[in-house]
Amino acid sequence: MTADLHIHTTASDGHLSPQEILKQAIEAGLSYIAITDHDTVDGLLELNYTKVTTIGIIPGIEFSTDLPTNEVHILGYQIDINNFELRNHLEVLVTHRRNRIKEMVEKLNHLGYNIDYLRVLEIAQQATSIGRPHLAKALIEKGYFSNVSDVFTRLLDKNGPAYVPHYKLTPLQVINLIKRAGGIPVLAHPGLIGDDNIVRDLIATGILGLEVYHPTHTEFQVEKYLNIATDHQLLVTGGSDFHAVPTRFPEKLGVFTISASLVKKLQK
Template structure:
C-alpha cells in the first residue's frame, strides 16, 4: 500500500494546463506527494510521458482523464482513473469528444467576433501549440483557458478570472454549450474501458439531485476535496460518499499558472490519503 498523500486531479499541456506532463510530475514530487493523477480533458495523451517521469524520479502516476459531459444544459465533469488507454473503442470515443470540444471552441470564437472582439481560431491554436511545446503530441485538446489567454494578450481583459466572468463561463457573453456526452453514458464508457469513475467537483454544479442520480447509475466515487470546495461542501459530499459507500477522491485541479494566477489550486493543496489508490485500481491489478 502506498504511504503518503495523493493529488488526484491535475492538468498538463496535453489539454489546458501550462506545464508539460513531466513538469507536473516533478512539481508533485517537489511538493512531497506520493502520487499524482494526470486528468487532462478528454485525452490521455499526457499519461505516457508522466508515467515515465514518475518512474524516473520515484513518484506514482495514476493514469486518468476528465470527461466533458452535459446534463440539462449544464457542464458536468466525470473523472476516470485507470481506464485502459490501449482500448481502441475507448480511444475512438475520446477522439469524438475532442471533435465536439473543437466545435465548441469555434462557436465561442465566432460569438466573440460577433461581440466585436478581433480573434481567430488560428490564434487560439497557436497559443495552445506554443504552450504544449514538444510535449503531449497527438490527441492534445484545446479549451477555454487558451481562449482566455488570447483575450488577455489582446488586452480585451486583464486576468483569467475576468475572461471567464465576462465571456467564457456559464452566463458569460460568449458562453456556448452544444449537445455533448451525457454523464450517465460517460459512466458506462469508463466501466467498459476498465476504469473507475468519480464525479468531479460536485460543489460547482449546485445539483445534488443530479449527484444522487449519478450514484444510482453506478458512479463509483465523489471528488469530496477540491480547490473550489469549502468546508461545508467537503463535509456534505463526505457524508454522501459514506452513505452510499463511494470512494472519496480529491485533488487541486491544478492547471499551472497563467498571468501569475494558479488555476484552480496549487498542486498538492487538496489531497487524499494515497491508500485510496487501492480502491481506484481495477480488480485485475
C-alpha cells in the same frame, strides 16, 4: 504519504507539461498523482507513465457531461488509455472542441474582438483538448482584457455572448465508457454541481466514487459527501484540480493533498 488525484497538463488546459508536473510532484514529496486532463489521455502518453518509477501515477481523465442546467464532471481512474472505444470517443470530442473554438472566434469577431483562430492554436501549443482558457489568453494578449476571469464573466461563461456549447456525452454514457475501459467513474467536485439530488441520481446511475476533497469544498461539504459516500459504499477521492494558474489556488502541487491510503483503496 500523500497524493493528488486531480491534475491537468498542457494536453488540455493546464499550464505545465506532463514532465513539469512530474518534476513538481516529486519535489513536493507526493507519493501518487493522477493526470486527469479534459477529454484526452495524451498527457499520459507523452509522459509514458507506465515507465515512471519515482512516483505512482494513476491513469485518469475528466469528462464534462450533458445536463441542461448543471455542470457535471466525471473523473475516470485506472482506465486503459489504449482502449479502442475510449480512444474513438476521444477523437470525436477533440474534433468537436476545435470546431467549437472556430465558432466562438467567429462570434467574437462579430462582437468586435479581432481574434484569429490560428493564433488560438498557437497559444494552445501542444494541447490536444482546446478550450475556452486558450481563447481567453488570446483576448488578453490582444489587450481586450487583463485576466481570464473577466473574459469568462463578460463573454465566455454559459449564456455569454460568445459562448458555444460543446458536444458532450450523457452521464450514463460517460460512466459506461469509463467502466468498459476498465476504469472507475468518480463524480468530480460534487459541491460545484449545486444540487445534491443530481448527485444522488448520478450515484444511482452507476458512479462508484465521490471526489470529497476539493479546494472549493467547505468543511461542511466535505463531511456531507463523506457521509453520502459511506452510506452508498462509494470510494472517496480528492485532488487539487491543479492547472498551475498563478491566481488560482493551489498555485503549486503539494499544497492540497489527500492521504495515500485513499489511493490504495482505489487501486484495489
